[in-house]
Amino acid sequence: MSKQELSIETVDGCCVPIMDAALDSTAAVEGATVFKALADPVRLRLMSIIASAGAEICVCDITPQFDVSGPTISHHLKVLREAGLVDCERRGTWVYYWPLPERLTWLSTLLSVPTPATT
Amino acid sequence: MSKQELSIETVDGCCVPIMDAALDSTAAVEGATVFKALADPVRLRLMSIIASAGAEICVCDITPQFDVSGPTISHHLKVLREAGLVDCERRGTWVYYWPLPERLTWLSTLLSVPTPATT
DNA sequence: GCGCTGTCTAGACGTTCATCTAATCAAGCA
DNA sequence: TGCTTGATTAGATGAACGTCTAGACAGCGC
Known part of the structure:
Protein backbone atom coordinates (compact mmCIF):
# COMPACT_ATOMS: atom_id res chain seq x y z
CA MET A 1 0.00 0.00 0.00
CA SER A 2 2.89 2.35 -0.49
CA LYS A 3 2.33 3.34 -4.05
CA GLN A 4 3.53 6.89 -4.30
CA GLU A 5 3.40 8.07 -7.87
CA LEU A 6 5.43 11.17 -7.17
CA SER A 7 8.62 10.62 -5.30
CA ILE A 8 10.33 13.53 -3.65
CA GLU A 9 13.47 12.68 -5.55
CA THR A 10 11.85 13.34 -8.91
CA VAL A 11 11.14 16.92 -7.95
CA ASP A 12 14.18 17.81 -5.91
CA GLY A 13 15.20 20.20 -8.64
CA CYS A 14 12.48 22.62 -7.60
CA CYS A 15 13.19 22.64 -3.89
CA VAL A 16 14.40 26.19 -4.30
CA PRO A 17 11.85 28.77 -3.15
CA ILE A 18 9.95 30.24 -6.07
CA MET A 19 11.02 33.69 -4.95
CA ASP A 20 14.61 32.67 -5.56
CA ALA A 21 14.32 31.17 -9.02
CA ALA A 22 11.61 30.50 -11.58
CA LEU A 23 10.50 26.90 -12.03
CA ASP A 24 11.02 25.16 -15.34
CA SER A 25 8.07 23.53 -17.06
CA THR A 26 8.74 20.06 -15.71
CA ALA A 27 9.04 21.21 -12.13
CA ALA A 28 5.88 23.28 -12.55
CA VAL A 29 3.91 20.26 -13.71
CA GLU A 30 5.07 18.14 -10.79
CA GLY A 31 4.59 20.93 -8.30
CA ALA A 32 1.11 21.71 -9.59
CA THR A 33 0.18 18.06 -9.12
CA VAL A 34 0.91 18.28 -5.42
CA PHE A 35 -0.89 21.60 -5.04
CA LYS A 36 -3.86 20.14 -6.88
CA ALA A 37 -4.05 17.42 -4.25
CA LEU A 38 -4.58 20.12 -1.64
CA ALA A 39 -6.83 22.28 -3.80
CA ASP A 40 -10.06 20.73 -2.58
CA PRO A 41 -11.69 21.65 0.76
CA VAL A 42 -12.36 18.01 1.61
CA ARG A 43 -8.80 16.93 0.85
CA LEU A 44 -7.24 19.89 2.63
CA ARG A 45 -9.26 19.10 5.73
CA LEU A 46 -8.46 15.39 5.38
CA MET A 47 -4.79 16.28 5.22
CA SER A 48 -5.00 18.51 8.29
CA ILE A 49 -6.91 15.87 10.25
CA ILE A 50 -4.35 13.20 9.40
CA ALA A 51 -1.37 15.52 9.95
CA SER A 52 -2.60 16.88 13.26
CA ALA A 53 -3.60 13.49 14.63
CA GLY A 54 -0.14 13.03 16.05
CA ALA A 55 -0.22 9.38 15.10
CA GLU A 56 -1.82 7.18 12.49
CA ILE A 57 -5.57 7.53 12.30
CA CYS A 58 -8.28 5.06 11.26
CA VAL A 59 -10.49 5.80 8.26
CA CYS A 60 -13.43 4.96 10.48
CA ASP A 61 -12.53 7.96 12.64
CA ILE A 62 -12.20 10.25 9.66
CA THR A 63 -15.32 9.54 7.61
CA PRO A 64 -17.89 10.63 10.25
CA GLN A 65 -16.34 14.11 10.28
CA PHE A 66 -17.48 14.75 6.71
CA ASP A 67 -20.80 15.14 4.98
CA VAL A 68 -19.81 13.17 1.91
CA SER A 69 -20.10 9.44 1.32
CA GLY A 70 -17.49 6.85 2.23
CA PRO A 71 -16.44 6.16 -1.34
CA THR A 72 -15.88 9.87 -1.85
CA ILE A 73 -13.56 10.00 1.17
CA SER A 74 -11.80 6.93 -0.14
CA HIS A 75 -11.34 8.66 -3.49
CA HIS A 76 -9.85 11.76 -1.88
CA LEU A 77 -7.52 9.70 0.28
CA LYS A 78 -6.28 8.00 -2.86
CA VAL A 79 -5.47 11.39 -4.40
CA LEU A 80 -3.51 12.39 -1.30
CA ARG A 81 -1.74 9.04 -1.38
CA GLU A 82 -0.77 9.41 -5.04
CA ALA A 83 0.55 12.89 -4.31
CA THR A 115 14.42 37.47 2.84
CA PRO A 116 11.42 39.65 3.59
CA ALA A 117 13.53 42.71 2.97
CA THR A 118 10.92 45.07 1.61
CA THR A 119 12.99 46.98 -0.90
CA MET B 1 -6.59 47.07 -10.00
CA SER B 2 -6.25 45.92 -6.45
CA LYS B 3 -9.23 43.69 -6.18
CA GLN B 4 -8.25 40.87 -3.91
CA GLU B 5 -11.25 38.68 -3.23
CA LEU B 6 -9.58 36.81 -0.42
CA SER B 7 -7.98 38.97 2.22
CA ILE B 8 -5.44 37.46 4.56
CA GLU B 9 -7.53 38.68 7.47
CA THR B 10 -10.45 36.47 6.52
CA VAL B 11 -8.37 33.38 6.91
CA ASP B 12 -6.16 34.28 9.84
CA GLY B 13 -7.90 31.59 11.85
CA CYS B 14 -6.06 28.90 9.95
CA CYS B 15 -2.58 30.34 10.17
CA VAL B 16 -1.71 27.47 12.47
CA PRO B 17 0.25 24.69 10.74
CA ILE B 18 -2.03 21.84 9.76
CA MET B 19 0.19 19.48 11.72
CA ASP B 20 -0.72 21.41 14.86
CA ALA B 21 -4.48 21.55 14.50
CA ALA B 22 -7.14 20.42 12.06
CA LEU B 23 -8.77 23.09 9.93
CA ASP B 24 -12.47 23.77 10.23
CA SER B 25 -14.65 23.67 7.15
CA THR B 26 -14.54 27.40 6.51
CA ALA B 27 -10.78 27.61 6.73
CA ALA B 28 -10.50 24.57 4.48
CA VAL B 29 -12.62 26.22 1.79
CA GLU B 30 -10.58 29.40 1.87
CA GLY B 31 -7.29 27.56 1.99
CA ALA B 32 -8.26 25.28 -0.86
CA THR B 33 -9.08 28.34 -2.98
CA VAL B 34 -5.50 29.58 -2.65
CA PHE B 35 -4.03 26.15 -3.34
CA LYS B 36 -6.28 25.85 -6.38
CA ALA B 37 -4.74 29.03 -7.73
CA LEU B 38 -1.35 27.29 -7.67
CA ALA B 39 -2.66 23.93 -8.85
CA ASP B 40 -2.05 24.58 -12.53
CA PRO B 41 1.38 24.30 -14.16
CA VAL B 42 0.96 27.56 -16.04
CA ARG B 43 -0.12 29.47 -12.95
CA LEU B 44 2.57 27.95 -10.76
CA ARG B 45 5.20 28.94 -13.29
CA LEU B 46 3.63 32.38 -13.64
CA MET B 47 3.79 32.79 -9.88
CA SER B 48 7.42 31.71 -9.75
CA ILE B 49 8.38 34.05 -12.59
CA ILE B 50 6.68 37.00 -10.91
CA ALA B 51 7.99 36.11 -7.46
CA SER B 52 11.56 35.55 -8.57
CA ALA B 53 11.71 38.66 -10.75
CA GLY B 54 12.89 40.68 -7.79
CA ALA B 55 10.74 43.58 -8.91
CA GLU B 56 7.55 44.15 -10.81
CA ILE B 57 7.46 42.53 -14.20
CA CYS B 58 5.66 43.45 -17.41
CA VAL B 59 3.09 41.11 -18.93
CA CYS B 60 4.91 41.56 -22.22
CA ASP B 61 7.96 39.89 -20.65
CA ILE B 62 5.90 37.02 -19.27
CA THR B 63 3.74 35.95 -22.19
CA PRO B 64 6.59 34.97 -24.57
CA GLN B 65 7.78 32.40 -22.02
CA PHE B 66 4.63 30.34 -22.49
CA ASP B 67 3.14 28.33 -25.30
CA VAL B 68 -0.42 29.45 -24.65
CA SER B 69 -2.24 32.48 -26.02
CA GLY B 70 -2.24 35.94 -24.49
CA PRO B 71 -5.84 35.77 -23.29
CA THR B 72 -5.06 32.49 -21.53
CA ILE B 73 -2.17 34.12 -19.67
CA SER B 74 -4.44 37.02 -18.81
CA HIS B 75 -7.02 34.60 -17.44
CA HIS B 76 -4.46 32.84 -15.25
CA LEU B 77 -3.09 36.13 -13.96
CA LYS B 78 -6.61 37.06 -12.96
CA VAL B 79 -6.93 33.85 -10.95
CA LEU B 80 -3.66 34.61 -9.15
CA ARG B 81 -4.87 38.15 -8.52
CA GLU B 82 -8.18 36.99 -7.08
CA ALA B 83 -6.32 34.58 -4.82
CA THR B 115 9.00 19.75 15.09
CA PRO B 116 10.58 17.24 12.72
CA ALA B 117 11.12 14.90 15.64
CA THR B 118 10.84 11.58 13.85
CA THR B 119 9.28 9.50 16.59
C1' DG C 1 -8.55 61.88 -35.70
C1' DC C 2 -6.51 57.50 -37.04
C1' DG C 3 -3.96 53.49 -36.88
C1' DC C 4 -0.97 50.48 -34.11
C1' DT C 5 0.29 47.83 -30.07
C1' DG C 6 -0.64 45.69 -25.63
C1' DT C 7 -3.99 43.73 -22.59
C1' DC C 8 -8.41 42.21 -21.06
C1' DT C 9 -13.32 40.47 -21.64
C1' DA C 10 -16.91 37.44 -23.64
C1' DG C 11 -18.46 33.33 -25.26
C1' DA C 12 -17.81 28.58 -26.89
C1' DC C 13 -15.94 23.96 -26.61
C1' DG C 14 -13.72 19.84 -25.00
C1' DT C 15 -11.65 17.86 -20.89
C1' DT C 16 -11.15 17.02 -16.08
C1' DC C 17 -13.04 16.64 -11.56
C1' DA C 18 -16.16 15.70 -7.41
C1' DT C 19 -19.78 13.15 -6.20
C1' DC C 20 -23.06 9.50 -6.11
C1' DT C 21 -24.91 4.44 -6.24
C1' DA C 22 -23.92 -0.29 -6.92
C1' DA C 23 -20.79 -3.82 -6.70
C1' DT C 24 -16.49 -5.97 -5.02
C1' DC C 25 -12.84 -7.15 -1.82
C1' DA C 26 -10.87 -8.05 2.96
C1' DA C 27 -11.21 -9.51 7.62
C1' DG C 28 -13.54 -11.18 11.80
C1' DC C 29 -16.93 -14.12 14.04
C1' DA C 30 -20.76 -17.51 14.96
C1' DT D 1 -19.53 -21.83 5.42
C1' DG D 2 -22.10 -17.88 5.69
C1' DC D 3 -23.09 -13.39 7.70
C1' DT D 4 -21.60 -8.74 9.04
C1' DT D 5 -18.73 -4.73 8.99
C1' DG D 6 -15.18 -1.68 6.94
C1' DA D 7 -13.05 0.11 2.88
C1' DT D 8 -12.16 0.34 -2.01
C1' DT D 9 -13.22 0.04 -7.04
C1' DA D 10 -16.23 0.83 -11.15
C1' DG D 11 -19.20 3.42 -13.81
C1' DA D 12 -22.30 7.40 -14.52
C1' DT D 13 -23.48 12.28 -14.25
C1' DG D 14 -23.40 17.22 -13.68
C1' DA D 15 -20.28 21.09 -12.59
C1' DA D 16 -15.96 23.39 -12.99
C1' DC D 17 -11.84 24.28 -15.51
C1' DG D 18 -8.34 25.46 -19.32
C1' DT D 19 -7.99 26.91 -23.69
C1' DC D 20 -9.18 29.08 -27.89
C1' DT D 21 -11.06 32.87 -31.24
C1' DA D 22 -13.24 37.21 -31.77
C1' DG D 23 -14.01 41.51 -30.14
C1' DA D 24 -13.38 45.59 -26.99
C1' DC D 25 -10.70 48.81 -24.40
C1' DA D 26 -6.50 51.75 -23.18
C1' DG D 27 -2.60 54.34 -24.43
C1' DC D 28 0.94 56.05 -27.70
C1' DG D 29 2.67 58.25 -31.95
C1' DC D 30 1.85 60.19 -36.55
Whole structure:
Protein backbone atom coordinates (compact mmCIF):
# COMPACT_ATOMS: atom_id res chain seq x y z
CA MET A 1 0.00 0.00 0.00
CA SER A 2 2.89 2.35 -0.49
CA LYS A 3 2.33 3.34 -4.05
CA GLN A 4 3.53 6.89 -4.30
CA GLU A 5 3.40 8.07 -7.87
CA LEU A 6 5.43 11.17 -7.17
CA SER A 7 8.62 10.62 -5.30
CA ILE A 8 10.33 13.53 -3.65
CA GLU A 9 13.47 12.68 -5.55
CA THR A 10 11.85 13.34 -8.91
CA VAL A 11 11.14 16.92 -7.95
CA ASP A 12 14.18 17.81 -5.91
CA GLY A 13 15.20 20.20 -8.64
CA CYS A 14 12.48 22.62 -7.60
CA CYS A 15 13.19 22.64 -3.89
CA VAL A 16 14.40 26.19 -4.30
CA PRO A 17 11.85 28.77 -3.15
CA ILE A 18 9.95 30.24 -6.07
CA MET A 19 11.02 33.69 -4.95
CA ASP A 20 14.61 32.67 -5.56
CA ALA A 21 14.32 31.17 -9.02
CA ALA A 22 11.61 30.50 -11.58
CA LEU A 23 10.50 26.90 -12.03
CA ASP A 24 11.02 25.16 -15.34
CA SER A 25 8.07 23.53 -17.06
CA THR A 26 8.74 20.06 -15.71
CA ALA A 27 9.04 21.21 -12.13
CA ALA A 28 5.88 23.28 -12.55
CA VAL A 29 3.91 20.26 -13.71
CA GLU A 30 5.07 18.14 -10.79
CA GLY A 31 4.59 20.93 -8.30
CA ALA A 32 1.11 21.71 -9.59
CA THR A 33 0.18 18.06 -9.12
CA VAL A 34 0.91 18.28 -5.42
CA PHE A 35 -0.89 21.60 -5.04
CA LYS A 36 -3.86 20.14 -6.88
CA ALA A 37 -4.05 17.42 -4.25
CA LEU A 38 -4.58 20.12 -1.64
CA ALA A 39 -6.83 22.28 -3.80
CA ASP A 40 -10.06 20.73 -2.58
CA PRO A 41 -11.69 21.65 0.76
CA VAL A 42 -12.36 18.01 1.61
CA ARG A 43 -8.80 16.93 0.85
CA LEU A 44 -7.24 19.89 2.63
CA ARG A 45 -9.26 19.10 5.73
CA LEU A 46 -8.46 15.39 5.38
CA MET A 47 -4.79 16.28 5.22
CA SER A 48 -5.00 18.51 8.29
CA ILE A 49 -6.91 15.87 10.25
CA ILE A 50 -4.35 13.20 9.40
CA ALA A 51 -1.37 15.52 9.95
CA SER A 52 -2.60 16.88 13.26
CA ALA A 53 -3.60 13.49 14.63
CA GLY A 54 -0.14 13.03 16.05
CA ALA A 55 -0.22 9.38 15.10
CA GLU A 56 -1.82 7.18 12.49
CA ILE A 57 -5.57 7.53 12.30
CA CYS A 58 -8.28 5.06 11.26
CA VAL A 59 -10.49 5.80 8.26
CA CYS A 60 -13.43 4.96 10.48
CA ASP A 61 -12.53 7.96 12.64
CA ILE A 62 -12.20 10.25 9.66
CA THR A 63 -15.32 9.54 7.61
CA PRO A 64 -17.89 10.63 10.25
CA GLN A 65 -16.34 14.11 10.28
CA PHE A 66 -17.48 14.75 6.71
CA ASP A 67 -20.80 15.14 4.98
CA VAL A 68 -19.81 13.17 1.91
CA SER A 69 -20.10 9.44 1.32
CA GLY A 70 -17.49 6.85 2.23
CA PRO A 71 -16.44 6.16 -1.34
CA THR A 72 -15.88 9.87 -1.85
CA ILE A 73 -13.56 10.00 1.17
CA SER A 74 -11.80 6.93 -0.14
CA HIS A 75 -11.34 8.66 -3.49
CA HIS A 76 -9.85 11.76 -1.88
CA LEU A 77 -7.52 9.70 0.28
CA LYS A 78 -6.28 8.00 -2.86
CA VAL A 79 -5.47 11.39 -4.40
CA LEU A 80 -3.51 12.39 -1.30
CA ARG A 81 -1.74 9.04 -1.38
CA GLU A 82 -0.77 9.41 -5.04
CA ALA A 83 0.55 12.89 -4.31
CA GLY A 84 2.87 11.41 -1.69
CA LEU A 85 1.23 13.36 1.12
CA VAL A 86 0.01 10.40 3.15
CA ASP A 87 0.46 6.67 3.30
CA CYS A 88 -1.70 3.90 4.69
CA GLU A 89 -1.77 0.32 5.90
CA ARG A 90 -4.56 -2.16 6.48
CA ARG A 91 -4.47 -3.64 9.95
CA GLY A 92 -7.18 -6.25 10.39
CA THR A 93 -10.54 -4.80 9.52
CA TRP A 94 -9.40 -1.20 9.57
CA VAL A 95 -7.14 0.95 7.43
CA TYR A 96 -4.86 3.48 9.08
CA TYR A 97 -3.41 6.62 7.52
CA TRP A 98 -0.47 8.79 8.51
CA PRO A 99 1.16 11.91 7.03
CA LEU A 100 4.41 12.03 5.09
CA PRO A 101 5.91 15.27 6.44
CA GLU A 102 8.69 15.38 3.85
CA ARG A 103 6.20 16.44 1.22
CA LEU A 104 4.76 19.16 3.42
CA THR A 105 8.25 20.40 4.16
CA TRP A 106 9.02 20.45 0.47
CA LEU A 107 5.94 22.53 -0.33
CA SER A 108 6.64 24.83 2.58
CA THR A 109 10.16 25.41 1.32
CA LEU A 110 8.92 26.04 -2.19
CA LEU A 111 6.63 28.79 -0.95
CA SER A 112 8.90 30.27 1.69
CA VAL A 113 9.92 33.88 1.46
CA PRO A 114 13.71 33.85 2.02
CA THR A 115 14.42 37.47 2.84
CA PRO A 116 11.42 39.65 3.59
CA ALA A 117 13.53 42.71 2.97
CA THR A 118 10.92 45.07 1.61
CA THR A 119 12.99 46.98 -0.90
CA MET B 1 -6.59 47.07 -10.00
CA SER B 2 -6.25 45.92 -6.45
CA LYS B 3 -9.23 43.69 -6.18
CA GLN B 4 -8.25 40.87 -3.91
CA GLU B 5 -11.25 38.68 -3.23
CA LEU B 6 -9.58 36.81 -0.42
CA SER B 7 -7.98 38.97 2.22
CA ILE B 8 -5.44 37.46 4.56
CA GLU B 9 -7.53 38.68 7.47
CA THR B 10 -10.45 36.47 6.52
CA VAL B 11 -8.37 33.38 6.91
CA ASP B 12 -6.16 34.28 9.84
CA GLY B 13 -7.90 31.59 11.85
CA CYS B 14 -6.06 28.90 9.95
CA CYS B 15 -2.58 30.34 10.17
CA VAL B 16 -1.71 27.47 12.47
CA PRO B 17 0.25 24.69 10.74
CA ILE B 18 -2.03 21.84 9.76
CA MET B 19 0.19 19.48 11.72
CA ASP B 20 -0.72 21.41 14.86
CA ALA B 21 -4.48 21.55 14.50
CA ALA B 22 -7.14 20.42 12.06
CA LEU B 23 -8.77 23.09 9.93
CA ASP B 24 -12.47 23.77 10.23
CA SER B 25 -14.65 23.67 7.15
CA THR B 26 -14.54 27.40 6.51
CA ALA B 27 -10.78 27.61 6.73
CA ALA B 28 -10.50 24.57 4.48
CA VAL B 29 -12.62 26.22 1.79
CA GLU B 30 -10.58 29.40 1.87
CA GLY B 31 -7.29 27.56 1.99
CA ALA B 32 -8.26 25.28 -0.86
CA THR B 33 -9.08 28.34 -2.98
CA VAL B 34 -5.50 29.58 -2.65
CA PHE B 35 -4.03 26.15 -3.34
CA LYS B 36 -6.28 25.85 -6.38
CA ALA B 37 -4.74 29.03 -7.73
CA LEU B 38 -1.35 27.29 -7.67
CA ALA B 39 -2.66 23.93 -8.85
CA ASP B 40 -2.05 24.58 -12.53
CA PRO B 41 1.38 24.30 -14.16
CA VAL B 42 0.96 27.56 -16.04
CA ARG B 43 -0.12 29.47 -12.95
CA LEU B 44 2.57 27.95 -10.76
CA ARG B 45 5.20 28.94 -13.29
CA LEU B 46 3.63 32.38 -13.64
CA MET B 47 3.79 32.79 -9.88
CA SER B 48 7.42 31.71 -9.75
CA ILE B 49 8.38 34.05 -12.59
CA ILE B 50 6.68 37.00 -10.91
CA ALA B 51 7.99 36.11 -7.46
CA SER B 52 11.56 35.55 -8.57
CA ALA B 53 11.71 38.66 -10.75
CA GLY B 54 12.89 40.68 -7.79
CA ALA B 55 10.74 43.58 -8.91
CA GLU B 56 7.55 44.15 -10.81
CA ILE B 57 7.46 42.53 -14.20
CA CYS B 58 5.66 43.45 -17.41
CA VAL B 59 3.09 41.11 -18.93
CA CYS B 60 4.91 41.56 -22.22
CA ASP B 61 7.96 39.89 -20.65
CA ILE B 62 5.90 37.02 -19.27
CA THR B 63 3.74 35.95 -22.19
CA PRO B 64 6.59 34.97 -24.57
CA GLN B 65 7.78 32.40 -22.02
CA PHE B 66 4.63 30.34 -22.49
CA ASP B 67 3.14 28.33 -25.30
CA VAL B 68 -0.42 29.45 -24.65
CA SER B 69 -2.24 32.48 -26.02
CA GLY B 70 -2.24 35.94 -24.49
CA PRO B 71 -5.84 35.77 -23.29
CA THR B 72 -5.06 32.49 -21.53
CA ILE B 73 -2.17 34.12 -19.67
CA SER B 74 -4.44 37.02 -18.81
CA HIS B 75 -7.02 34.60 -17.44
CA HIS B 76 -4.46 32.84 -15.25
CA LEU B 77 -3.09 36.13 -13.96
CA LYS B 78 -6.61 37.06 -12.96
CA VAL B 79 -6.93 33.85 -10.95
CA LEU B 80 -3.66 34.61 -9.15
CA ARG B 81 -4.87 38.15 -8.52
CA GLU B 82 -8.18 36.99 -7.08
CA ALA B 83 -6.32 34.58 -4.82
CA GLY B 84 -4.35 37.49 -3.41
CA LEU B 85 -1.05 36.11 -4.65
CA VAL B 86 -0.13 38.97 -6.99
CA ASP B 87 -1.26 42.47 -7.76
CA CYS B 88 -0.91 44.64 -10.84
CA GLU B 89 -0.99 48.16 -12.20
CA ARG B 90 -1.30 49.60 -15.67
CA ARG B 91 1.47 52.05 -16.47
CA GLY B 92 0.98 53.56 -19.91
CA THR B 93 0.63 50.83 -22.49
CA TRP B 94 1.94 48.08 -20.28
CA VAL B 95 0.66 46.28 -17.22
CA TYR B 96 3.08 45.33 -14.45
CA TYR B 97 2.68 42.53 -11.90
CA TRP B 98 4.35 41.95 -8.56
CA PRO B 99 4.02 39.24 -5.88
CA LEU B 100 2.25 39.64 -2.54
CA PRO B 101 4.64 37.69 -0.27
CA GLU B 102 2.25 37.73 2.71
CA ARG B 103 0.12 35.12 0.99
CA LEU B 104 3.11 32.91 0.23
CA THR B 105 4.25 33.23 3.82
CA TRP B 106 0.80 32.28 5.01
CA LEU B 107 0.74 29.14 2.84
CA SER B 108 4.26 28.26 3.89
CA THR B 109 3.28 28.54 7.55
CA LEU B 110 0.19 26.44 7.00
CA LEU B 111 2.30 23.63 5.57
CA SER B 112 5.28 23.93 7.86
CA VAL B 113 6.29 21.00 9.98
CA PRO B 114 6.83 22.41 13.49
CA THR B 115 9.00 19.75 15.09
CA PRO B 116 10.58 17.24 12.72
CA ALA B 117 11.12 14.90 15.64
CA THR B 118 10.84 11.58 13.85
CA THR B 119 9.28 9.50 16.59
C1' DG C 1 -8.55 61.88 -35.70
C1' DC C 2 -6.51 57.50 -37.04
C1' DG C 3 -3.96 53.49 -36.88
C1' DC C 4 -0.97 50.48 -34.11
C1' DT C 5 0.29 47.83 -30.07
C1' DG C 6 -0.64 45.69 -25.63
C1' DT C 7 -3.99 43.73 -22.59
C1' DC C 8 -8.41 42.21 -21.06
C1' DT C 9 -13.32 40.47 -21.64
C1' DA C 10 -16.91 37.44 -23.64
C1' DG C 11 -18.46 33.33 -25.26
C1' DA C 12 -17.81 28.58 -26.89
C1' DC C 13 -15.94 23.96 -26.61
C1' DG C 14 -13.72 19.84 -25.00
C1' DT C 15 -11.65 17.86 -20.89
C1' DT C 16 -11.15 17.02 -16.08
C1' DC C 17 -13.04 16.64 -11.56
C1' DA C 18 -16.16 15.70 -7.41
C1' DT C 19 -19.78 13.15 -6.20
C1' DC C 20 -23.06 9.50 -6.11
C1' DT C 21 -24.91 4.44 -6.24
C1' DA C 22 -23.92 -0.29 -6.92
C1' DA C 23 -20.79 -3.82 -6.70
C1' DT C 24 -16.49 -5.97 -5.02
C1' DC C 25 -12.84 -7.15 -1.82
C1' DA C 26 -10.87 -8.05 2.96
C1' DA C 27 -11.21 -9.51 7.62
C1' DG C 28 -13.54 -11.18 11.80
C1' DC C 29 -16.93 -14.12 14.04
C1' DA C 30 -20.76 -17.51 14.96
C1' DT D 1 -19.53 -21.83 5.42
C1' DG D 2 -22.10 -17.88 5.69
C1' DC D 3 -23.09 -13.39 7.70
C1' DT D 4 -21.60 -8.74 9.04
C1' DT D 5 -18.73 -4.73 8.99
C1' DG D 6 -15.18 -1.68 6.94
C1' DA D 7 -13.05 0.11 2.88
C1' DT D 8 -12.16 0.34 -2.01
C1' DT D 9 -13.22 0.04 -7.04
C1' DA D 10 -16.23 0.83 -11.15
C1' DG D 11 -19.20 3.42 -13.81
C1' DA D 12 -22.30 7.40 -14.52
C1' DT D 13 -23.48 12.28 -14.25
C1' DG D 14 -23.40 17.22 -13.68
C1' DA D 15 -20.28 21.09 -12.59
C1' DA D 16 -15.96 23.39 -12.99
C1' DC D 17 -11.84 24.28 -15.51
C1' DG D 18 -8.34 25.46 -19.32
C1' DT D 19 -7.99 26.91 -23.69
C1' DC D 20 -9.18 29.08 -27.89
C1' DT D 21 -11.06 32.87 -31.24
C1' DA D 22 -13.24 37.21 -31.77
C1' DG D 23 -14.01 41.51 -30.14
C1' DA D 24 -13.38 45.59 -26.99
C1' DC D 25 -10.70 48.81 -24.40
C1' DA D 26 -6.50 51.75 -23.18
C1' DG D 27 -2.60 54.34 -24.43
C1' DC D 28 0.94 56.05 -27.70
C1' DG D 29 2.67 58.25 -31.95
C1' DC D 30 1.85 60.19 -36.55
